[in-house]
Amino acid sequence: MIEVKNLVRTFKSGDRTIKPVNDVSFELEQGTLASIVGKSGSGKSTLLSLLGALDKPTSGDVVVNGVSLASMPDGKLTEYRRRDIGFVFQQFNLIPNLSAVDNVMLPMEFAGIRKAVRLARAKELLEQVQLDPEKHIRRINRLSGGEQQRVAIARALANEPKLILADEPTGNLDEQTGEHIIELLSSLSRDHNTTILVSTHDRQLANKTDRRFRLQQGRLTEDPARTRIAATAPA
């Protein structure tokens, strides 16, 4: 259960201030698969970073299972990111000189999981995102954009987080692989009761989510029914 309460994030650029997140409130039940769509620059990444405790809101609060992020000290926020959150960055943000497996193992190392267990799980996750086994030990900067994106997804799943925040997770993938990733995410929400919030430009992905949000000039609105979007959107 995640509650977002009157979240505001403003940036100053020169003498004018922009509000990519402007009084955003919503709630997500545990196990929900939700999506946010919106134009480029509408504030999707900014909102996700606030939910993921990467950034601090100008005002408002995020309450996760009854605990307010605003009241957490930095050390607890780090723990929250490590244990409760899986973040898939728009720019992947993998460690370039480490291999795919090592990157996926990192969050588990920080969580204190034994090496053998980490390795086994990392390999399993990379298989789930359909990365060629021969590329598991390849350094990140020798993988393609789509391959890197899948490593980033695998890394986000490493510590079995309760909440996955994925910033355009299929942006660099072909249709077939993208569909597979969507399947993977929906099975996680269905079978593991994981809450998943994805930002996307991909209508096909958005259509498969339980709830669909739209971000426009910092304001969040929800598309009420799944069928309406599906009906009005030409294939």
Next chain:
Amino acid sequence: MSVLARSVGNAFRNKVRTGAVVAVLAVAIGLALSMLVANQAVAAKVTELNASVGTVLTVNPAGGQGFEGGGEPLTAEQAATAAAVQNVSSVVGTKALRLRNATAAAAQAAAGTPAAGPGGGQGGPAGQNTTTLTTSLTAAVDAGTLGNRNQAAEGTTGSTGTTQPVRSLPITATGIGAEVDSTGKALSITEGTGLGGYAAASTNALLGTTLAEKNGLKVGSTFTINDQTYTVAGLFDAGTTFGNNALYVTLPAAQTLAELPGELSTMIVTINTLENVDSTKTALQSALGTDKADVTQGQNLETAVSSLDSVKNISFIAFVAALGTAGLIILLIMVMLVRERRREIGVLKAIGAPNRTIGFQFVLEALVLVALGSVVGAAVASFASGGIASALISSNTSTTTTATTWRGMPGGAAGFPGGGAGLPQGGPFGGASQLLTTVTASASPGVIATGIAAVFGVAIIGALVPALLTARIRPIEVLRGE
């Protein structure tokens, strides 16, 4: 992949830069280690010097030192007086003789040059009742430039450019009342035995190693002094060329040879403890009378110790400075690395790495660089430290040592008429430089280990600052460009 493996990997991300950093670190660490080795060697020497000769006083006739000067000779009665002074644990009398090779002396006399006897070449009128005798031995030291000048000079410097006949150097024979050398240090006997009873006249003698070698003598061989046959009872090594061109006989034997029974050249007085040395020196001086005897405390030694002390200080400061430099290098390079990897640090934080893990990773990376620098630096130090130590010692002591050596030596080079290649190998009163040259700066594993431990300590401090800087980087950095 563990933190350590990641740190090692990170240290080699930019191989060229790593190489450069390691090279610079190696220079600083090598210098630090060399300085530490020099410091330790000198400190050890100072302790050794203080311990070995610290409690020994030398009594000379008033106005005389060595073969020089004037005044009344010391007597056996004065030795008894000295022995009665409180805190004096032993008094050893010595009687110095100057021996000349019989053949060479005859040749020089024939050439019309007076053999340098007391009051001869040394410029001082009638040295302290030293008697020159003839011997079958040949000096082990070649006259050389210094020797010739010393033997010829009649208190003038006019010998330059004038052809001089080849001269032979005298051999110092000392009658000793115990198994110590003329400075009171125990004799180091390398072959044979000591003289046994030193209080009775005997025809046994101890020869310096080089003197014995020069004359083809072994333990049991014989030679003559003034037609009296002596047997070589043992060989000793005084550690210097000059010191080894000498022989020792028992005190009564020397007194008999000099035909001056009961007379002493010097007395070596040993004080029971180091603390009592100063007071006993004063007591001894007043017991013997200032007009009769000079009591000295091996001032050359004090000078040696004080110049060694300054070498010790300089090397320590240099060690600390080099250590600080190594720390600074680490600090700067790590600050640079932290700035460069800002985004990556942000990523690590974004996926939940605690600050301490990230800080630890950077400290480890710094230590990898320092470890490499230390390996190279230690290799550099083990080759360079000897040279650095002696360079330090010679540059720092040349003035003071020379001053000491020359003090009270009319017309001449270092101390006794030493010869050979012109190295001022001092006699008993010119010993500072000689003491210093025996400082051996060897890079012992213990000292190197201590030094490397210090380097690591400083490196950890140096790396801690940038590591702590990483704590200030916010995870949101990852959402921004480079």
